[in-house]
Amino acid sequence: MPVVVLAGAAVLFFALPLVGLVWRAPWSHAWQYLTDDGALTALRLSLQCSLWATLLSVVFGVPLAWVLASVEFRGRSFVRALCTLSMVLPPVVGGVALFFALGRRGLVGQHLDEWFGIRLPFTTAGVVVAQTFVAMPFLVITVEAALRQLDMRFDDASRTLGASRWYTFRRVTLPAIRPALVAGAVLAWARALGEFGATITFAGNFPGTTQTLPLQVYLSLETNPEEAIVLSLLLIAISFAVLVGLRDRWFGRGAPPGEWA
Amino acid sequence: MAAVLASVTVAATTLAACGSDGGASSTPAGTSGEVVVFAASSLTESFAEIGVAFEAAHPGTMVTFNFAGSGDLVNQIAQGAPADVFVSADEPNMAKLTAAGLNAGDPVVVARNTFEIIVEPGNPQGIVGLADLARPDLLVVLCADTVPCGAGAAAVLANAGVVITPKSYEEKVKGVVTKVTTGEADAGIVFTTDVLAAGDSAVGVAIPADVNIVNAYPLAVVNDAPNAAAARAFADFVVGPQGRAVLASSGFLAS
Numbered sequence: 042m043p044v045v046v047l048a049g050a051a052v053l054f055f056a057l058p059l060v061g062l063v064w065r066a067p068w069s070h071a072w073q074y075l076t077d078d079g080a081l082t083a084l085r086l087s088l089q090c091s092l093w094a095t096l097l098s099v100v101f102g103v104p105l106a107w108v109l110a111s112v113e114f115r116g117r118s119f120v121r122a123l124c125t126l127s128m129v130l131p132p133v134v135g136g137v138a139l140f141f142a143l144g145r146r147g148l149v150g151q152h153l154d155e156w157f158g159i160r161l162p163f164t165t166a167g168v169v170v171a172q173t174f175v176a177m178p179f180l181v182i183t184v185e186a187a188l189r190q191l192d193m194r195f196d197d198a199s200r201t202l203g204a205s206r207w208y209t210f211r212r213v214t215l216p217a218i219r220p221a222l223v224a225g226a227v228l229a230w231a232r233a234l235g236e237f238g239a240t241i242t243f244a245g246n247f248p249g250t251t252q253t254l255p256l257q258v259y260l261s262l263e264t265n266p267e268e269a270i271v272l273s274l275l276l277i278a279i280s281f282a283v284l285v286g287l288r289d290r291w292f293g294r295g296a297p298p299g300e301w302a
Numbered sequence: 303m304a305a306v307l308a309s310v311t312v313a314a315t316t317l318a319a320c321g322s323d324g325g326a327s328s329t330p331a332g333t334s335g336e337v338v339v340f341a342a343s344s345l346t347e348s349f350a351e352i353g354v355a356f357e358a359a360h361p362g363t364m365v366t367f368n369f370a371g372s373g374d375l376v377n378q379i380a381q382g383a384p385a386d387v388f389v390s391a392d393e394p395n396m397a398k399l400t401a402a403g404l405n406a407g408d409p410v411v412v413a414r415n416t417f418e419i420i421v422e423p424g425n426p427q428g429i430v431g432l433a434d435l436a437r438p439d440l441l442v443v444l445c446a447d448t449v450p451c452g453a454g455a456a457a458v459l460a461n462a463g464v465v466i467t468p469k470s471y472e473e474k475v476k477g478v479v480t481k482v483t484t485g486e487a488d489a490g491i492v493f494t495t496d497v498l499a500a501g502d503s504a505v506g507v508a509i510p511a512d513v514n515i516v517n518a519y520p521l522a523v524v525n526d527a528p529n530a531a532a533a534r535a536f537a538d539f540v541v542g543p544q545g546r547a548v549l550a551s552s553g554f555l556a557s
Contacts, residue, residue, distance in 0.1 A: 140486055
């Protein structure tokens, strides 16, 4: 059964590196590394920033996906490509590009600074911006695909029954794409949680302000590989818990219209 | 596809042939094939130039570089990356390689470097010395103390008795350079050579010799180097007249 063999090879391909980390982990010191103040600070910052990035991705990404899926306009392919560009851009380049746009001397950033005194580089808000930049496309693509497969007759029925466009979106469209929305949000969150390149380039690396867990892992790899392995496993464990935990509850079939409240 | 495979096989055979007569020491006849050089990122510009000169002086050779932080490079070699030559930006990282029994023969210091304050062109903030870096209105970035440029910067600041709170601890020296050349930071402490390599997009402010640090760059041929003969030839070339000339023009101090 070639399919099973290939699938098995794929599972091994993903499992082996993880097994390698577990194998090399210094279990006798693990607790000490995990309860280190620096690690806890970085973990807290990572969770805060990635959740903010996920929230922003949902707030802006769902409307974007809806427009891309259901509004016909010239240049739609161009806009779609533009909004998913950060998925293929090397994150470090993405970070430099964010400088040119939102940095102290950037196209928009210089005015943010001048008019509002807002500076993003070297701030926690900068971390959220960098993470949102790389994470949002994962949500947009997932949600847009679901919206395209949606049976639009439910929407039409809702509209002919007098519901407003917003009410229809909220009570008919959203519930129908719930699994995709959750999947997209989780993908975006996971991408934000592991973000490294754009963050260190655009926001820098300072404990408590911009040093997220991936940044700390990378730095400790230079001097203390044991600590790096333990902290990586911590990141993996958190993502695993969320992915496995959400699986049964949220990834199921789309709810019939109206059930989302 | 067959053609691609054939050419790969030919290349592999050639490499194997080069490896087998690797014991033929430094005679030009034994020097051919690919030399893989793992070098610290502050050597990017100068070693790329030395590589080109080496290839010209030894027809039939090809130098391939892997530039990264010294600590990363040691880890990669320890994990079995096929390196012929390793050049570290500091002695502690070379010591790690030695401790792991991974270098053939004693390391040789090929270059020395000192530190400078890097600022924007024209020095708009009027920074004249280390003490200015403590000014609260300045955005200063440093390397993390886990990399050679950060350990050096910390030592320089300690020597000068200056305490500063940087905005960021960058993971490599080029990260500090980028923050300053893009105008996001006002100043940083980097190697003298990095200021020179930045060209017109940054200028340096000298750090007095009595508080400055001299940083040594040791080079070693890696134990079990796939191409040991060419590796030794490359090492000789770096400390020879042409290598020295390139390093000097990049701002390194004579070794």
